[in-house]
Amino acid sequence: MQDAASYIQLDWASMTAGAALIVLTIGISFWRGLGEEKDLTIAAIRCTVQLLVMGLVLRYLFDLEEWYLVLPLVLLMIAIASWESYQRVKKPVRGTLWVIGVCVFIATGLSVSYLTQVVIRVETWYDPQYLIPLAGMILGQAVNGAAISAERLTGAIRDNVGDIEAYLAMGAPPRRACRKHLRDAVHAGLIPTVSAMMVAGIVKLPGMMTGQILAGADPFDATLYQIVIYFALTFMAGITAMMVVEILYRRFFVGDIRLRREAL
Amino acid sequence: MSCLSLQGVGFHFPDDDRPILKDIGFELCEGDRLTLLGPSGSGKSTILRLIVRLDEATEGTIRTGDQSIDDLPVGELRQRLALVPQEPTLLGLSVRENLELAAELHDIGDGDTPDLEGLLQQVDLAPDIIDRGPRELSVGQKQRVTLARALVARPTALLLDEPTSALDPGSQASVAELLDRVADETGTAVLAVTHSPEFARTLGGRGIFLRQGRIEDCGDMDELLDRDGGSPIRRFLNGELRESS
Numbered sequence: 331m332q333d334a335a336s337y338i339q340l341d342w343a344s345m346t347a348g349a350a351l352i353v354l355t356i357g358i359s360f361w362r363g364l365g366e367e368k369d370l371t372i373a374a375i376r377c378t379v380q381l382l383v384m385g386l387v388l389r390y391l392f393d394l395e396e397w398y399l400v401l402p403l404v405l406l407m408i409a410i411a412s413w414e415s416y417q418r419v420k421k422p423v424r425g426t427l428w429v430i431g432v433c434v435f436i437a438t439g440l441s442v443s444y445l446t447q448v449v450i451r452v453e454t455w456y457d458p459q460y461l462i463p464l465a466g467m468i469l470g471q472a473v474n475g476a477a478i479s480a481e482r483l484t485g486a487i488r489d490n491v492g493d494i495e496a497y498l499a500m501g502a503p504p505r506r507a508c509r510k511h512l513r514d515a516v517h518a519g520l521i522p523t524v525s526a527m528m529v530a531g532i533v534k535l536p537g538m539m540t541g542q543i544l545a546g547a548d549p550f551d552a553t554l555y556q557i558v559i560y561f562a563l564t565f566m567a568g569i570t571a572m573m574v575v576e577i578l579y580r581r582f583f584v585g586d587i588r589l590r591r592e593a594l
Numbered sequence: 595m596s597c598l599s600l601q602g603v604g605f606h607f608p609d610d611d612r613p614i615l616k617d618i619g620f621e622l623c624e625g626d627r628l629t630l631l632g633p634s635g636s637g638k639s640t641i642l643r644l645i646v647r648l649d650e651a652t653e654g655t656i657r658t659g660d661q662s663i664d665d666l667p668v669g670e671l672r673q674r675l676a677l678v679p680q681e682p683t684l685l686g687l688s689v690r691e692n693l694e695l696a697a698e699l700h701d702i703g704d705g706d707t708p709d710l711e712g713l714l715q716q717v718d719l720a721p722d723i724i725d726r727g728p729r730e731l732s733v734g735q736k737q738r739v740t741l742a743r744a745l746v747a748r749p750t751a752l753l754l755d756e757p758t759s760a761l762d763p764g765s766q767a768s769v770a771e772l773l774d775r776v777a778d779e780t781g782t783a784v785l786a787v788t789h790s791p792e793f794a795r796t797l798g799g800r801g802i803f804l805r806q807g808r809i810e811d812c813g814d815m816d817e818l819l820d821r822d823g824g825s826p827i828r829r830f831l832n833g834e835l836r837e838s839s
Contacts, residue, residue, distance in 0.1 A: 492681050495648055499677040500699045500743070501669040587668050588648045592608065 336546025388462060397456040404442075404465050408435050411469040418477035423484060423581045423593045430480060433573040434472045441468050441566045449558055467538065467559060468566045471523060475567035476574050479519030483575050486511035487582050488594055495589065504583040512575045519571030523564045530560060597658060597750040597783050598622040598645065598675065604653030605640055605807075614640055615807045618654070622751060626783045627774065627799025629815060631791070631827065633835050636804040638787040639680065642753045645785075646677045658750070673700045676744035680755040682736035684728040689714070689739050696746035713742045716779075718772055733760040737769065745776070751783040752776070758793050770796035791819055791831055803827040805835065 340348075352374045359366040391399055412431040419426055442465050446452045452460045487494065487508060497507035505512070530536055531553075535543075538559055542552035582593045603618040615637040622628055630638040643649040645656055647668060656663045663671050684692055693710045702708060711721035717738040728736065737757060744752055752773070758766035770793045777784050788794055794801055794815055801818040803811040803826065810826045811818060821828045829835050 492679065493683050493685050496679055496683045496685060496740075497699075498648065499646055499672055499679065500696050501672040501747075502699050503669075506699070584650075588650070591649075 337544060388458065391458040391462070395454070395456075395458060400456045400458045400461055404438075404461065407462075407465055407469055408438055411473050412476070415473045415477040415480065418473075419481045419484060421484065421488075422480070423578070425581050426480060426484075426578065429574060429577045429581070430476045433570050433577065434469070434476055437472055437566055437570040437573065438465060438468060440569070441562050445558070445562050449562075464559075464562075468562060471563040471566045472570045474522050475519040475570035478522070479515040479571035479574050480578055482518040483508075483511055483515035483578055486514060487579065487589075491589065491594060498588060503586050504579065508579050508582075512579060515575045516568070516571045519574075520564070520567055523560075523567040527560050527564065530556070536560070596621045596623050598785070599657045600641070600645070600654065601657075602654035603641070603644060603651050603656060605637070605644060605649065606652055613807055615644075618809060620802060620809075620812070622783045622785055624750070624781045624783060625777050627777055627797050627815075628783075628785050629794040629797055629799065629801045630785070630787045630804060631789070631794055631801055631818075631830070632804035632810075633830060634789075637807040638804055639755050642677055642755050642785070642787060645753060646672050646675055648677075669700075673747045674750050675753060676747060676749035676751070677753045678740050678744045678755065678757060680757075680759060682733065682740045682760070684731070684736055684739060686728065688725055688727050689719075689731070690724045692739055692743045693746055696743045700747040702746065708746050713745055714739075716745065716776065717742045718768070734765050734769075737761065738772075741772075745780075745782075748780070749782060751785060754784065754786040756787055756789065758788065758790055763790075763792055766790055766793045767796050769793070773797055795819055803830065805830075 352370065356367050356370045356374075358364075359370060387403065391403065409431070412427065412434045415430045415434065416422060416427045442461065445464050445468075446455060446457075446460055450460060455461075490511065494507045498504070526536075536556050536559075539549075539552045539556035542555060543549050582590055584590050599619075599621040601619050603615060604613055605615040606613050618637075618641060620628065630641060632638050640649060644651045645663070647663060658666065658671065658674055666674075685695070687695065690710060693708065693713060697708055710724060714721050714724065719735060719738050719742065723731065723735065731739065737760070741752075741754075741757070754773070757773075758769050761769065773784050773786070774797055776782055784797065784799070786793070786797060798815055801812065801815040802809055803818060805826060811821070818827055819831070826835065
């Protein structure tokens with residue numbers, strides 16, 4: 331798909347010129363007294379260090395191509411993504427981290443296996459060139475799906491205790507009492523992905539496609555990859571959100587009987 | 595046979611051993627009216643919640659008919675004993691949708707479809723409001739709709755949590771008269787929690803005065819409301835007993 335000659339490699343001069351942009355932004359913030367210098371500096375340093383470490387790790391893994399090195403890295407990425415989602419839920423109910431972790435793990439496993447084995451059909455199932463970038467992109471979406479839907483559901487149940495108990499008092503099972511909130515939470519979890527698909531190719535060129543084109547790939551080939559990736563991202567966000575809300579709402583109830591006071 | 599009986603019932607929160615209710619006992623038979631009176635925080639509403647298992651009693655037994663409430667499927671329990679919550683929530687649905695929802699949840703099938711307009715008339719509502727949404731109804735009308743919704747499943751007892759708290763005195767008396775009539779016509783027992791002595795007197799039947807989670811006095815409602823100056827209920831009615839801590 332690409333070779334060393336098909337794209338321009340960045341040297342230190344290029345990197346320095348690139349860094350000038352963030353330095354300029356920090357300088358403008360300081361000049362105008364906007365107070366963003368600290369956040370910008372920390373974010374720029376974190377981004378640089380994290381990506382450099384990832385780049386070096388990937389280069390190392392690509393050279394070795396061993397499943398026992400690739401798989402732990404993917405598991406670590408899943409753990410970090412789950413933690414990141416959990417952190418975004420305000421006042422999470424007990425067990426939320428586990429619920430998110432298990433759902434993200436299952437959804438990632440399903441999506442990545444399907445993408446690598448059925449759609450792209452890679453020769454070696456753990457080929458790090460495919461597995462790691464795909465897992466990375468997909469996990470980004472899972473973080474959104476899980477965090478938004480968990481946050482929305484948690485808030486909705488706590489804000490609607492009166493209505494939920496009115497349903498229960500009429501003999502409704504908990505799922506029926508929360509049905510509207512489950513739907514709303516899944517819908518909210520899907521909004522970023524659906525919005526991105528709506529404007530894809532019109533308002534912005536997606537990152538993966540742009541990256542492939544910059545690396546010398548044929549634009550149409552890059553487009554095909556991007557379309558498949560969008561579908562996978564939607565599947566990921568959708569299935570993560572659905573699993574999270576289906577398991578999480580039960581944490582608010584004692585069996586089929588009543589709301590758990592400690593969870594409210 | 596009593597349609598509801600409580601014996602030695604107590605309750606405390608899972609993370610706090612201080613009792614919210616202690617040694618509560620009473621019995622309710624077909625067509626009975628029983629009113630729970632007492633200051634805020636005395637545990638009146640909690641009793642209703644324990645009966646339909648929205649909270650779980652930590653002591654004692656609650657029975658309906660000859661069965662403990664723990665042995666009944668929770669759907670059947672809540673069909674027999676219908677709780678009308680304090681906030682008249684219509685769940686964002688129209689009057690018709692509320693009544694149909696109750697029928698659906700209680701598995702009242704096609705052959706036994708409730709007469710929705712008849713139900714509205716039973717609670718003194720004009721049938722032409724049936725397609726109105728919650729925003730087109732007054733608080734009093736909503737209260738009556740929640741009552742009609744509770745009657746869809748033909749419960750053996752109605753449990754009403756402060757049914758008149760949002761109503762003016764005239765409307766309070768008319769709700770009490772309505773409940774009195776429903777109890778007479780259908781044999782449904784009425785267990786109501788209230789702050790209002792006017793409501794309690796109009797509903798009649800028996801009364802229980804609760805304070806700090808315990809029964810302090812009980813008897814015929816008229817006798818209870820006419821107790822002399824030194825009694826706790828008289829002090830409560832005179833505004834001398836405040837919220838329990």
